[in-house]
Amino acid sequence: DQQVKQNSPSLSVQEGRISILNCDYTNSMFDYFLWYKKYPAEGPTFLISISSIKDKNEDGRFTVFLNKSAKHLSLHIVPSQPGDSAVYFCAASAPYGGTSYGKLTFGQGTILTVHP
Amino acid sequence: DGGITQSPKYLFRKEGQNVTLSCEQNLNHDAMYWYRQDPGQGLRLIYYSQIVNDFQKGDIAEGYSVSREKKESFPLTVTSAQKNPTAFYLCASAGQMSDTQYFGPGTRLTVL
Numbered sequence: 001d002q003q004v005k006q007n008s009p010s011l012s013v014q015e016g017r018i019s020i021l022n023c024d025y026t027n028s029m030f031d032y033f034l035w036y037k038k039y040p041a042e043g044p045t046f047l048i049s050i051s052s053i054k055d056k057n058e059d060g061r062f063t064v065f066l067n068k069s070a071k072h073l074s075l076h077i078v079p080s081q082p083g084d085s086a087v088y089f090c091a092a093s094a095p096y097g098g099t100s101y102g103k104l105t106f107g108q109g110t111i112l113t114v115h116p
Numbered sequence: 117d118g119g120i121t122q123s124p125k126y127l128f129r130k131e132g133q134n135v136t137l138s139c140e141q142n143l144n145h146d147a148m149y150w151y152r153q154d155p156g157q158g159l160r161l162i163y164y165s166q167i168v169n170d171f172q173k174g175d176i177a178e179g180y181s182v183s184r185e186k187k188e189s190f191p192l193t194v195t196s197a198q199k200n201p202t203a204f205y206l207c208a209s210a211g212q213m214s215d216t217q218y219f220g221p222g223t224r225l226t227v228l
Binding site: 004006009032034036041042043044045046049089091093103104106107108109 | 157
């Protein structure tokens with residue numbers, strides 16, 4: 001049962017244009033969402049997150065949008081740069097045991113390639 | 117220089133041998149996690165620990181064991197009972213009142 005899905009295995013974008021990575025989830029208990037960037041043979045790097053009380057969060061070139069009714073979130077990268085080429089994972093967390101140490105459920109990842 | 121370290125970067129073992137992967141953090145984080153990544157797949161949770169001397173099974177705990185004797189350390193043992201141990205193993209930690217996990221560089225385990 002895949003609770004977090006990234007339906008696009010790959011995305012190719014021209015440098016300077018917008019990259020839009022999508023993520024869908026099924027568990028309505030999820031209340032915190034994160035995006036990670038990962039290079040091969042390295043650990044994921046945290047990019048940006050959003051709480052379910054918001055519908056948008058922005059950090060520099062990265063913006064995450066959350067549509068709770070559609071159970072959908074997206075990551076926008078503007079402008080895209082060749083150094084952004086990596087695998088992007090979305091992850092979701094639900095409150096666990098009354099603490100904030102929620103387990104993260106990850107999507108399968110989307111390979112982003114930004115061409116010069 | 118705070119962070120999470122995992123050692124070794126690459127590890128080779130013969131089938132049937134137990135192997136222990138190291139994970140150390142100096143971020144003063146309470147929670148620590150072990151994930152496994154296979155090609156073309158997302159990260160799957162093996163074990164996690166929210167406090168010293170306590171840990172819980174994740175989604176794919178069979179064939180693995182952990183200990184949490186110190187706040188800074190969360191070693192993972194891949195036992196001979198794990199049917200497909202060859203994978204990329206990632207350790208993560210999170211601070212109190214935070215859902216954001218920070219990852220180490222990973223260990224590539226290959227069982228020959």
